[in-house]
Each structure stands twice: as structure tokens, then as C-alpha cells.
Amino acid sequence: MTTKPTLRPECGDCFALCCTALGFARSADFAVDKPAATACPNMAEDFSCAIHQRLRPRGFRGCTVFDCFGAGQVVSQRTFAGTSWVDDPSSAASMFAVFKVVRQLHEMLWYLAEAQQRTFDPDLAVAADGLSRRIATTALGDASAILGTDVESLHAEVRTLLMEVSEEVRAAYAAEDKDAPDGGPCAGADLMGADLANQRWCGVDLRGANLIGANLSSSDLTAADLLGADLRGTQFSGADLSKALYLTQPQVNAAEGDRRTLLPPRITTPDHWE
């Protein structure tokens, strides 16, 4: 029986792979330029972040949004058996490359776990579980197997299954959809800055929608498909996201909300909402 890895980051067991493997550019999200495969200047010798409690005021908002879905500790402790890129510099390039793949695999596992739980169709639940176990086996394999993974093909399989479950779950709310105004919420819509507050958006398809800075305060997003929606600065104060579809921690971290915002059990309320 395949063990499915935990999808929550355990930073204490990680060799700061997000702070080294990934690059970022100076912007509203990052105060400095940092090329990929280099250590961030704020990284301490024990792989912790020296400004962890002050990331936003110091201009590193992007670090408070990122989430590795638990890939960091798996790559550090399992794939590379607890030997860091500092202790074995020859492993650094491979470790960083593996991290980027495993992070994508873990993100797929996140979505599949929800699809398996939300579907009403036993066959779809079995298919989600089977695909999830196959991906978990790959993510927990050795470095060469991970680097040889056809990630695009897995993405396509996962995408098809997620869409089937989404259509099934949202169908229960089809009556709500017909009230959406022209140019209103739909898959891929550009709703940047739109005022969508105080409404029922149950079952609406917002997959890939641009909701940057949109106002969804006090709205009900039950069964709304938010897969890949851009939620940077989206206002969710008092909104009900507890049964939204395919919501992730990075999306919530990038959004705004308050104590009244209802979130799914797997999602943690971001510190900056307090």
C-alpha cells in the first residue's frame, strides 16, 4: 500500500529549498533580486529565515504567500536522506531540480485528495485515489525517477479528473449559475477589481479567473471552482469559502480576509488576516 506524503510544509525538516532553489525578482513581493539555485541573503545557517516575523514589513510578501505543499521536507529527508546541499554541495543542483518537480506532484496530490472526497461518483473516487497513489509513489521515489517524470502528462490526467468532479459538484448549484450577469464570474474571466460582494456565487466556475483586488466580501462561494484563480489582494472578509472547490493555501495567503471568513479545514488562516 502506497504511503501518501503529508501536504503541509514542515520547515524545520527542510534545507530551505524554497529559499534556495527558486529565484525571484525585485518587485512588490520581493525586496531584492535572487537568482534560482542561490541562497537568499536572509537565510540563516540553520536554514531558518532571519526575518520570518517581519517578512511583509521588510518587503518579502511573496515569501508569506508561497507554500511547498510539503515537498521540502520529503526531498530533504527522504530523497536526499537528510544530507543537506551545504554538507554535500555536489547534490545541490539535483536537490533543487527534484524539489521543483516534487512540489508540482504534491500540488496535484492536494487537488486529488479534494476531488476524491467531494465526488459523489464512486468510480471517480477510485480513479482519484489510483492516480493519487501513482503520483505519491513517484514523489517518494529516488531522484533520477523523479527527474524522469513526465509532469505534463500527469498534469493533463489530473486536470481531466478535476474537471469531471467539478462539473459534477457544481451541477448541484446550476440554478445559481443562470443569475450570473453578462461579463460576470465564469472560467477565465477578467474580474480584476470587480465588486462581487454580498452575493451567492455557489457553483460558479471561476477556474483560472483573474480576481486580483476583487471584492467578494460576505459572499457565499460554496462549490465555486477556484482552480488556478488569481486571488492576489482579493477581499474575502466575512465570505464563506469553507466548501469552495480546489482552494489552496497559497491562494488564501495572497488574498485578504478576516476572522469572519470561513475556510476549508485544510486551510490555515494567514497571520496577516489577524
Ligand code: SF4
Ligand atoms: S526572506 Fe526568508 S523566507 Fe524569504 S526566501 Fe529569504 S530566507 Fe526564505
